[in-house]
Amino acid sequence: MSDHALVEGLAGLASRVDSLSHLTAGDQSRTLEDQEDRLAKLTLVAIALDMDATNAKYRDAVNRVQAAIDAIGDADRKIQNVAQVISQVAKALDVAEKLLTKLAGV
Amino acid sequence: MKNERRTAPTGVLLVALVVIGVICVGCAGMPTGRFDTLVAASKAVEMSTAQTDADFVNLTRRFMMFSPAPGPYRVDSFAPVVEVGGARLDFDFGPRLEPRQAALGVLVAYTEVLAAFARKDYGGELDRATHSLGGSVQRLAGHVTASTIAQQGGGVLATAVNGLGHLITERMRRVALRKAMDDAAPGVRAIVAYVKEINLLASTAVTTMRDQFIRKANGLTVADGVARLQLNEAVEGVIVESNSILAQLKQESTAVDAIVPAHAELRDAIDRDERAVLEKLMALVAEVKRLQSVYSTLK
Numbered sequence: 001m002s003d004h005a006l007v008e009g010l011a012g013l014a015s016r017v018d019s020l021s022h023l024t025a026g027d028q029s030r031t032l033e034d035q036e037d038r039l040a041k042l043t044l045v046a047i048a049l050d051m052d053a054t055n056a057k058y059r060d061a062v063n064r065v066q067a068a069i070d071a072i073g074d075a076d077r078k079i080q081n082v083a084q085v086i087s088q089v090a091k092a093l094d095v096a097e098k099l100l101t102k103l104a105g106v
Numbered sequence: 107m108k109n110e111r112r113t114a115p116t117g118v119l120l121v122a123l124v125v126i127g128v129i130c131v132g133c134a135g136m137p138t139g140r141f142d143t144l145v146a147a148s149k150a151v152e153m154s155t156a157q158t159d160a161d162f163v164n165l166t167r168r169f170m171m172f173s174p175a176p177g178p179y180r181v182d183s184f185a186p187v188v189e190v191g192g193a194r195l196d197f198d199f200g201p202r203l204e205p206r207q208a209a210l211g212v213l214v215a216y217t218e219v220l221a222a223f224a225r226k227d228y229g230g231e232l233d234r235a236t237h238s239l240g241g242s243v244q245r246l247a248g249h250v251t252a253s254t255i256a257q258q259g260g261g262v263l264a265t266a267v268n269g270l271g272h273l274i275t276e277r278m279r280r281v282a283l284r285k286a287m288d289d290a291a292p293g294v295r296a297i298v299a300y301v302k303e304i305n306l307l308a309s310t311a312v313t314t315m316r317d318q319f320i321r322k323a324n325g326l327t328v329a330d331g332v333a334r335l336q337l338n339e340a341v342e343g344v345i346v347e348s349n350s351i352l353a354q355l356k357q358e359s360t361a362v363d364a365i366v367p368a369h370a371e372l373r374d375a376i377d378r379d380e381r382a383v384l385e386k387l388m389a390l391v392a393e394v395k396r397l398q399s400v401y402s403t404l405k
Contacts, residue, residue: 004307011310018317033321040318041188044197047311048186050251097191104195 003053007046009065010096014039016072017089020079028082035089042093045100061099064092140372141221143388147368148217150391151361152210155301158354159203162308165347166199168340169315172322199311205252206304208245209260209297213365215239216263216290223270223283232270239264252300259296266290280376287373294369298362305359309352316348354394361390 014036021032051058068088072079079085170184175194186198218235225231243260246252266289270282323341328334364387 004303007307007310011314014314015317018321036321037318038190040314041190041195041197043314044186044188044311045190045195047307048197048199048202100195101191101193104193 003051003058005053005062006051006058006065006096007043009062009069010039010043010046013065013069013072013089013092014043016069016074020072020082020085023079024082028086031086032082032089035086035093038093038097039089042096042100045104046096049100049103051103057095057099057102061092061096064095068092137372137376138221138224140375141217141224144365144368144372145214145217145221147361147387147391148210148214148365150394151358151365152207152214154354154361154391154394155210155358156207158351158358159207161347161351161354162199162203162312165312165315165344165351168344168347169319172319199308201249201251202304202307205246205249205256206301208242208249209252209256209300210362211242212239212246212260212263213294213297215242216267216294219267219270220283220287223267223279223286226279236267236270239267253303255296256300259293259300262293262296263290266293284373284376287369291370291373295366298366301362302359305355309355312348312351312355316344319344357390357394361387361394364390 017032017036017039021029021036024032053059068085068091071088072085166186167184170186173188174183175185175187176189185196187194187196189195215235215238219232219239222231222235243264246260247257266286270286320341323337326337328337368387
C-alpha cells in the first residue's frame with residue numbers, strides 16, 4: 001500500500017521550520033536553516049521513492065514528523081521553547097533520514 | 107356504441123405510436139460526436155501533461171545548477187542527487203512521471219475503443235484501438251512504481267471492452283456500450299485518482315525546489331552590476347517557471363477529474379442529447395491549453 005503522508009509531513013515541516021528560522025536569531029536560526037535544508041532534501045527523495053505505508057519504520061517516521069509539526073504549531077512568535085522544537089525536528093530528521101537511506105539502498 | 111368503436115382504434119393507434127416511437131429511439135443514430143469529444147479531451151490532457159513533465163524536468167535541471175555535487179565537476183555533477191547525512195540519495199522523478207503518462211495512455215486508448223465502436227468502425231479501427239489499449243495496459247503494468255490500483259484500473263478497462271464485438275442491431279450496440287462503460291467506470295476512476303495523486307506529488311516537488319532555490323539565491327553575495335542582473339534573471343526565471351508548472355498541474359488535475367462525470371453522463375445519455383458535462387470538460391481542456399500558451403510567452 002502506497003502512501004504520501006511522509007512527503008506531506010516533511011514538506012509541511014520544512015515550511016514551518018523556515019518560518020521559525022526567520023523569527024529567531026544567532027545559533028538557533030542557523031540550526032533551523034540547516035534543518036530546513038535537510039528536510040527539503042528528504043522531501044525530494046521521499047517523492048521519488050515508493051514507500052510502503054504498512055511498514056512499521058515508515059509509520060514511526062510519519063509519527064515523528066507529525067510530533068515535530070505539533071511542537072512547532074504555526075511557527076509564530078508565541079513559540080517559547082525553540083530549543084525543544086529543534087530537538088523534536090532533529091529526532092524526526094534522524095528517523096526519516098535512516099528510513100529513506102535504507103529504502104534508497106544506500 | 108358509436109363512440110366506443112371510435113375510441114378503440116384511437117387507443118390502438120396511440121399504443122402503436124408509442125411502440126414506434128420507442129423503436130425509433132432505438133434506431134436513432136449513436137451520438138458518435140460525443141465519444142469523439144471524450145477522445146479529444148483525454149488526448150488533450152495526455153499531451154498537456156507530457157509538456158508539463160518536460161517543463162518539470164527542465165526545472166529540476168535548473169535546481170541542480172544551484173545544488174551541484176560538491177568537489178570538482180564530473181559527468182554526474184548535475185544529476186538529481188542530494189547529499190543527506192553523508193549519503194548521496196537519488197531523487198530522479200522520471201520513474202514517478204512515466205507511469206502517470208502510461209496511465210493517461212490507457213485512458214486515451216480506452217476512449218478510442220468506445221468511439222470506434224460507437225462509429226461502428228468494425229473494419230479496422232475497432233481492432234486497432236483494442237490492440238492499442240492492450241499495449242497501453244501492458245506498458246502501465248511494466249512500470250514497477252505505478253500503484254497497484256492504477257494497474258488494476260488499466261486491467262478493468264481492457265476487460266470491460268472485451269465484450270464489444272460486431273453487433274448487428276443498433277439496440278444491441280447500445281446495450282453492449284452501456285455495459286462496457288458500466289464495467290469500466292471503476293477503472294476510469296482509479297486511473298484518474300492515480301493521475302491526480304502524482305500531480306500532487308509533482309506540485310510538492312516544484313514548491314520544494316522553488317523555495318530551496320530562492321533560499322540559496324538569497325545566500326549568494328553578488329555585487330550590483332552585470333552579475334546581479336544575471337542572478338535576478340535566473341531567480342525570476344525559476345519563479346515564473348515554477349508558478350507556471352504549478353498552475354498547469356492544478357488545471358490538468360481539474361480537467362482529468364472532469365473525465366469521470368463526463369464518462370458517466372455519456373453512458374447515461376446514449377439515447378439523449380445531453381452535452382453539458384462534455385462541454386464543461388472541453389472548457390477545462392481549453393483552459394489547460396490557454397494556460398500553457400500564456401506561460402510560454404512569459405518564459
